[in-house]
Amino acid sequence: MATPQLATFKVPAIDNEPMVTYAPGSPERQALRAAIAQMEQELPFEVPCIVNGEAVKTGVFGKQPLPHDHANHLCAYHEADEATVAKAIDGALAAKGEWESMPWNDRAAIFLKAADLVSGKYRYKLMAATILGQGKNVWQAEIDAAAELADFFRFGVKFVEELYAQQPSKNSAGAWNRVEYRALEGFVLAVSPFNFTAIGGNLPGTPALVGNVVLWKPSPAATYSNYLIHQILTEAGVPPGVIQFVPGPPPEVVGQAISHPSFAALHFTGSTFVFKKLWKDIAANLDKYKGYPRIVGETGGKNFHIVHKSAEVRNAVLQSVRAAFEYQGQKCSALSRLYVSQSVWEGGFKDQFLEEVAKIKVGPPQDWSNFMGPVIGRPAYDKIMGYIQKAKEAGGEILIGGTGDDSKGYFIQPTVILSKDPKSITITEEIFGPVITVYVFPDSAFTSTLSLIDTTTTYALTGAIFSSDRSALLQATNVLRNAAGNVYYNEKCTGAVVGQQPFGGARASGTNDKAGSVSIFYRFVSARSIKENFVGLEDFGYPSNLV
Ligand SMILES: NC(=O)c1ccc[n+]([C@@H]2O[C@H](COP(=O)([O-])OP(=O)(O)OC[C@H]3O[C@@H](n4cnc5c(N)ncnc54)[C@H](O)[C@@H]3O)[C@@H](O)[C@H]2O)c1
């Protein structure tokens, strides 16, 4: 029986998930402590692939080590093989008809329920998995696994309501024009990074919300938290087959998916290198596909702060410490190049900055006093330490830090490099770790330094300008128009919030489709225009034909 549509429903008022403080003695501190202790006791977990709602155990295991204690692992996951990926694609395509035909308010209700499960029942479990498995401290896990993920699901519903409301404004007499926003023909491939649990949920969630079916390949280093998200979505009511969870060897799983004729879109977040490779592979497969696949990718960054001579120094110092070193610099938006006006640097910025960085405690993330935890794994540790070495060899001065200890976990001290070379390797390439490079410029060279910032890297993700002089802010805004997709005034370059600062960068940083806004949803629908005529013709000729 067809589903009757007996009203136009309005989604509930949507707001950002309130953040709790985890202050000593608070109930949330107690609850999270218990969740971490329980997970530490129960690990390692076994994670299957989930295909058509069923657990698939291939018996070939990958492991997600604990970054703070690499002898142990949080989970062992069954790696999807060729047959599992093929079954997942077939199952998703079979699930598509019913899912995209489901009335919008029902799809919306499923995601609103998922948000409530994230912020309620599963909050502490999801945070514990993010803390132990991805090395986030409590506050970073709250921002990510609780607040941002719930926000993505709730605001997603609001954005889709806005999208569906976009209708033609004109109708000629006797006709009614409508637009429907169809899901893409085929399946969407979501490939997610390790560094945000919320992005893991958002990459499959966004296309699914508008009726698509999705093959989701999580990051090996975030498998367990991402598996919990899949369980939450299932509990909320996402039907079997709609989001297929296929952890596995990245080139094989992804390669198989993008070779399929029904591949309709890539929703990717990760490094620029991998994204460019996938784009080229998709282009090489173009003749195999039914249509032109959509390619959506948010990638690397080399984000800047510029501190003008008029800046309020204390604020610029503290914002820079947070932007560079929160989550060990492993946010795509993290500060990694800091340009400071000479009079400010010598007039107190340098001393205050180094004094604050020296206070940062580094250690296991479940020790509440640590501001910084481990970096994600062995390749990251070696890469970051390699950059520090290269900086030394190139004459960079290590002002603080520069050391690491990988005996138990992958710990690197917050590192500040002073470079006289404005194009040194650590000021141009993405390091993705707790390392920033400072470049001090003469007060008189503000204008040329703006151009330098604009032309130093291939990236254009985030940046911040610190100044109490409005004309300096305006000048920087104009010169740096294309140097960052998210720009901040007197505020750090990290911490974009869903529904407040739509997020994404251009140039080598991605397609700038703005996660956390209505824009991204346009990429996962294919609009169909419908015109209905109410009045029949009486003659095929026009008055102009009359003589
Ligand atoms: N712009 C943004 O919004 C944003 C947000 C988060 C992270 N990032 C970027 O992500 C990167 C860090 O995340 P990461 O280390 O997980 O990135 P990554 O590129 O190593 O991995 C991302 C995803 O791609 C997969 N992958 C890796 N190699 C592959 C291959 N050869 N073929 C197919 N798939 C492959 C991984 O398994 C993972 O699922 C940084 O560059 C960071 O700037 C960007």
Ligand SMILES: N[C@@H](CCC=O)C(=O)O
């Ligand atoms: N919302 C995040 C995005 C980080 C990506 O890794 C921020 O702006 O800090």
